[in-house]
Amino acid sequence: MKRSLVTFLSLLILASLILTACGAPEGVPEAPVNAPAPTDEPVAEAPAAAPEATAPEAQTVVIGFTSSLTGSQEVSSKRQVNGFSLWLEQVNKAGGITLSDGTVVSFEYQTYDDESNAERVQELYTRLINEDGASFLISPYSSGLTSAASIVAEQNETILITTGAADDDAYKTGNSGLFQLYTPGSLYMSSTVDMLKQLDPGAKVALVYEAAKFSTGVAEGIKPYLEANGFELVLEESYASDTADFGPIVNKIAGSGATILLGGGHYNDGTALARAIYDRNVGLKFAYLLVAPADTKFPELGDAALGIAVSSQWELAATHTEAEAGNVGMDWFGPTGEDFSAAYEAAYGDPPTYHAAGGYAAGLVLQNAIITADSTDSEAVKAALNAMNLMTFFGGTKFDTSEEAHGLQIAHDMVVAQWQKDDAGEFDLVIVAPADVATADPLYPIPAQ
Amino acid sequence: MQQLSLLLASLPDGVLLGFVYGVAAMGLTLIWGVMDVINLSHGPIISLGMFGTFFIFIRMGVNPYLGLIPVAIFGLLLGVVIYFVAVHRVINAPHLSSLLATFAVNMIIIGLGTAAFTTSPYNVDFSMGGFSLGFTTVLWTRVIAAVIAIAVTGALYLFLFRTRPGKYIRAVTNNRSAAELMGVPSTQILALSFGLGTMLAAISGALIATFFPFNILSGGGYELKSFVIGVLGGLGNPVGALYGGLILGLLEGIIPAFLNTSWVPVIEFGLFVVILLVRPNGILGAKK
Numbered sequence: 001m002k003r004s005l006v007t008f009l010s011l012l013i014l015a016s017l018i019l020t021a022c023g024a025p026e027g028v029p030e031a032p033v034n035a036p037a038p039t040d041e042p043v044a045e046a047p048a049a050a051p052e053a054t055a056p057e058a059q060t061v062v063i064g065f066t067s068s069l070t071g072s073q074e075v076s077s078k079r080q081v082n083g084f085s086l087w088l089e090q091v092n093k094a095g096g097i098t099l100s101d102g103t104v105v106s107f108e109y110q111t112y113d114d115e116s117n118a119e120r121v122q123e124l125y126t127r128l129i130n131e132d133g134a135s136f137l138i139s140p141y142s143s144g145l146t147s148a149a150s151i152v153a154e155q156n157e158t159i160l161i162t163t164g165a166a167d168d169d170a171y172k173t174g175n176s177g178l179f180q181l182y183t184p185g186s187l188y189m190s191s192t193v194d195m196l197k198q199l200d201p202g203a204k205v206a207l208v209y210e211a212a213k214f215s216t217g218v219a220e221g222i223k224p225y226l227e228a229n230g231f232e233l234v235l236e237e238s239y240a241s242d243t244a245d246f247g248p249i250v251n252k253i254a255g256s257g258a259t260i261l262l263g264g265g266h267y268n269d270g271t272a273l274a275r276a277i278y279d280r281n282v283g284l285k286f287a288y289l290l291v292a293p294a295d296t297k298f299p300e301l302g303d304a305a306l307g308i309a310v311s312s313q314w315e316l317a318a319t320h321t322e323a324e325a326g327n328v329g330m331d332w333f334g335p336t337g338e339d340f341s342a343a344y345e346a347a348y349g350d351p352p353t354y355h356a357a358g359g360y361a362a363g364l365v366l367q368n369a370i371i372t373a374d375s376t377d378s379e380a381v382k383a384a385l386n387a388m389n390l391m392t393f394f395g396g397t398k399f400d401t402s403e404e405a406h407g408l409q410i411a412h413d414m415v416v417a418q419w420q421k422d423d424a425g426e427f428d429l430v431i432v433a434p435a436d437v438a439t440a441d442p443l444y445p446i447p448a449q
Numbered sequence: 450m451q452q453l454s455l456l457l458a459s460l461p462d463g464v465l466l467g468f469v470y471g472v473a474a475m476g477l478t479l480i481w482g483v484m485d486v487i488n489l490s491h492g493p494i495i496s497l498g499m500f501g502t503f504f505i506f507i508r509m510g511v512n513p514y515l516g517l518i519p520v521a522i523f524g525l526l527l528g529v530v531i532y533f534v535a536v537h538r539v540i541n542a543p544h545l546s547s548l549l550a551t552f553a554v555n556m557i558i559i560g561l562g563t564a565a566f567t568t569s570p571y572n573v574d575f576s577m578g579g580f581s582l583g584f585t586t587v588l589w590t591r592v593i594a595a596v597i598a599i600a601v602t603g604a605l606y607l608f609l610f611r612t613r614p615g616k617y618i619r620a621v622t623n624n625r626s627a628a629e630l631m632g633v634p635s636t637q638i639l640a641l642s643f644g645l646g647t648m649l650a651a652i653s654g655a656l657i658a659t660f661f662p663f664n665i666l667s668g669g670g671y672e673l674k675s676f677v678i679g680v681l682g683g684l685g686n687p688v689g690a691l692y693g694g695l696i697l698g699l700l701e702g703i704i705p706a707f708l709n710t711s712w713v714p715v716i717e718f719g720l721f722v723v724i725l726l727v728r729p730n731g732i733l734g735a736k737k
Contacts, residue, residue: 070568071666211711239710242670244661245466248705251458251585268570271662279576280586301662302574 057102061376063088063109063366064134066124066149068141071116072241075267075295076355077141080164081111082348083359084138090343091367100374107363114140118148125152134158135376138362141355142266143167143185143214150178159382161366162407163358167217171400171408178407179385179399181361183414185214186221188311189262192288192416193222195433196260197229199444200285206235206258208249208273210265215290222262234258243269246276254282259445264289271301278304285445293419294353299427307446309418309432313354314361314394316341317430318415318437325391330398330411334364337393361394418443452706458585459702465591467698468598469656471691473671474678475605476649482685483622483642484540489551490531492672493558494647498524498654499663500562503571513575514593517655524651528644536643537636562665570662594656601652602691605645609687618642622685677721683733692733 065084068077088107091097096106110132114120121140128134129152137153139146139162146165153160159177162170166185171178196203205226209215216238226233235256239249253261261277261284264270270292277287278301286309292298293310319337326332335343340360344352352360366381368390373380389411390397396411416433420443430440473495480488498520505516535554539546577589609615617638620628629635654668661667674697675690682693697717704713724732 070563072568074568075570237709240714243710244663244667244670245462245701247462247466248459248702249710251455251462252705255455255458255584268662268664271570271572275572275662279579279588281579297569300574301572302576304574 057104059103059105059376061105061107061136061370062132062134063107063136063138063363064111064125064128064132065109065138066112066114066121066128066140066145068116068145069113071114072266072268073116073140073142073145075297076164076291076353077116079295079353079355080141080359083344083352083356083361084109084163084363085359086340086344086347086356087360087363087367089347091363097367097370099376105370105376110134114145116142116145118145121145121148122152125149126156129153129156129158135378136161136366136381138359138366139163139165141165142212143170143217144212146170147213150175153177157378159378159385161362161385163362164355165214167214168221168405168408169213169217171405174403175406177382179365180407180409181358181365181394181397181412182313182409183412184221184408185217188218188290188414189222189288190225191414191433192262192309192311193225193229193231195416195442196231196286199442200259201230203231203260203285204234204256204258205231205260205262206237206253206256207233208235208237208239208253208261208263209290210241210263210269211238212241212265215263215265218290219263231260239269241265241269244272246273247280249273250276250280250282253277253284254280259283259285261287261289264292266290267292267295271298274298274308275301275304281448283448286442287446288416294355294417294429296350296353296429299419305419305427306421307418307443309416309442311414312417312431313412313414314357315354315415315417315429315431316351317439319393320391320395321393322391328391328396330389330391330396332391333368334361334392340393357394361392361397364392364394365390365397416442454584456703456706457583459706460699461582461585461587461702462591463698463700463702464695465587465595465698466660466701467695468595468691469653469694470671470674470678470697471682471694472598472601472649472656473653474675474682474690474694475602475687476646476653477672477675478679478682478685478690479605479649479687480643480646481679482687483618484536484639485544486536486540486547486551486643487544488643488646489548489672490554490558491647491650491675492668492670493555493562493665494524494527494650495654495657495668495671496562496663496665497527497558497668498651499658499667500566500571500665501651502655502658503573506573506575513573513655513659514597517597517652520651520655521648524648525644527651528647529640531647532640532643537639540639559665566665568664568666570664572662573658575659588660590659594659597656598653598691598694601649602688605649606688608645614638614641618645674717677717680721680724680731681733683731686731686733689731689733693731 067081068074092106096104112124137160141164143165146162147170150170154175161179163181166182168184168186209219270289288309293308294312299305322332369381369384372384386401398411400408415431417429418432422428431438432442477491501520502513505511506513535550539550579586579588617633621638678693681696682689
């Protein structure tokens with residue numbers, strides 16, 4: 001018995017050694033093809049170290065990010081990753097980027113499931129930089145997760161292009177490598193308040209938002225703007241991210257006498273809140289929620305979706321154009337919104353939301369910076385990003401370069417969209433503000449249930 | 450005055466929801482009472498009940514209340530399977546073994562559920578309107594859910610006290626060895642009890658799905674509430690769980706009238722700890 005156990009253990013150890021030996025080469029693909037062994041130096045410095053090379057070199061740049069395949073950020077995160085993946089596939093298919101020294105740069109990405117968990121994000125971004133050799137990073141989806149990633153990126157002096165993250169605070173910590181694509185959270189609701197001022201300047205506002213980094217930042221940002229525009233804030237209430245029963249909150253809204261609801265947070269809580277508002281029929285004239293209504297799945301709520309408005313970072317109906325870039329003195333780069341939308345729909349079967357457009361735009365901005373820098377060197381790319389004054393179909397891209405708020409987006413505008421029904425009774429997300437890009441009048445007041 | 454009106458508006462909601470919480474907790478506490486097993490797969494089974502309503506109503510067009518019957522049968526059978534696969538072999542082992550076994554089942558269901566349904570929210574677009582009651586609108590879906598919860602509790606009571614298998618369950622609860630000596634087939638009775646517990650979880654999930662959007666992880670919150678209710682109503686006291694559910698529902702109605710709703714879980718779980726310290730067997734006493 002004892003002997004057979006020893007034999008078994010010996011065989012087990014032998015098998016492990018053989019498997020380890022055979023497995024070694026297979027471990028390499030986990031690190032990207034052509035990527036150097038993980039060092040503190042960025043991948044981009046590899047070509048500079050071999051100036052004697054005569055033939056054009058192929059260089060593969062690894063871009064790292066985490067995605068929320070599970071958890072509360074899943075819906076929006078997956079769309080963001082879809083958009084980014086489409087960009088990567090297209091740029092590689094087009095032959096990558098050819099630098100002036102003949103180096104052909106292509107891209108690959110490394111990603112892990114962060115489970116919508118900030119602690120996982122910190123672990124995984126450390127791994128992406130130190131073990132997977134990621135030269136550039138794209139943010140996860142949501143401000144909370146991005147905040148966690150930004151600390152790791154900054155500690156490792158790696159560029160992090162943030163998309164799907166609007167909170168302002170991360171850019172006010174003396175960073176040098178963060179670059180934000182979204183309109184900052186503090187300005188998120190401004191266009192909506194401007195629209196409401198035209199529609200109903202005497203409206204009473206309830207501000208009900210998820211107790212999370214992004215939505216709290218948005219709420220804090222809009223309060224002075226509401227006050228400056230003469231709106232009375234009759235209720236301010238935050239709720240936990242996993243709240244399912246919004247009955248007591250909706251009762252508070254009803255009791256406050258509010259006619260306008262501004263608030264929400266992310267997808268899961270936003271859908272639950274929209275449904276609670278509909279079920280209770282509290283007499284609101286207008287309801288605006290963050291994030292959730294921008295998703296194409298939102299009409300699955302049925303009539304509860306009707307009239308719900310959202311700020312959108314991008315909508316195809318109000319996509320930005322080369323002519324617009326010329327008018328405002330910005331460089332134009334990338335495909336048109338229509339081309340992006342058609343390619344996205346062909347790839348994924350769904351029309352793109354702004355989350356997907358943001359993911360694609362993150363790739364475009366990095367691509368443009370590498371072209372401008374004519375290098376994949378981190379410092380050169382950083383300098384190109386700092387000097388960027390670009391317009392893509394996603395909108396303007398220009399970063400604050402001050403020490404106080406480095407990387408904060410200062411050129412991107414938002415639109416206000418609202419779920420309405422078309423003549424056939426089908427749900428349609430229409431643009432209702434600003435007036436110069438609106439495709440429909442606002443539904444105001446929203447119909448009583 | 451405003452807080453009083455808010456309180457009056459939130460109370461009916463809290464009470465009605467409390468009945469449904471009670472059914473969820475009844476399942477947990479029944480299993481604990483009969484076999485001293487804390488079923489950590491309770492939450493995902495609640496979620497499966499929610500998905501049951503979704504598929505029966507959205508995909509098959511059957512009224513969600515009629516759909517409760519197949520959901521209940523599914524919950525019962527699933528519980529029996531879980532019992533024989535994961536619990537039976539560790540039923541006499543230390544509590545940690547059964548805790549780990551049911552935790553493993555919990556992870557398996559969540560993993561499979563995530564693969565099949567993702568963690569995106571699902572919505573059962575089912576509305577029956579409501580009626581005005583002073584300061585608030587009471588939704589018919591909640592009223593009907595509360596009535597069903599009371600009916601389920603009544604049926605459970607009758608089953609436990611008026612039927613032979615029910616009496617067997619009570620006998621096994623009181624003294625398994627003595628019951629076996631009297632010819633009670635304890636293995637089958639334990640499997641039946643586990644199945645009844647999961648059936649109650651699935652029914653509560655199916656009812657909750659008519660109120661709120663959900664995903665495969667949503668049951669976790671109700672599992673935690675079930676622990677609080679179990680302590681409030683008396684650990685191992687299934688009918689007491691209904692009272693515990695009512696108390697929790699009332700708290701959820703009262704607290705937001707005076708404090709930010711973010712305080713609700715803080716107070717609920719604070720209460721949980723205090724009761725455990727002061728009356729470890731729960732306010733309404735332990736199993737009889």
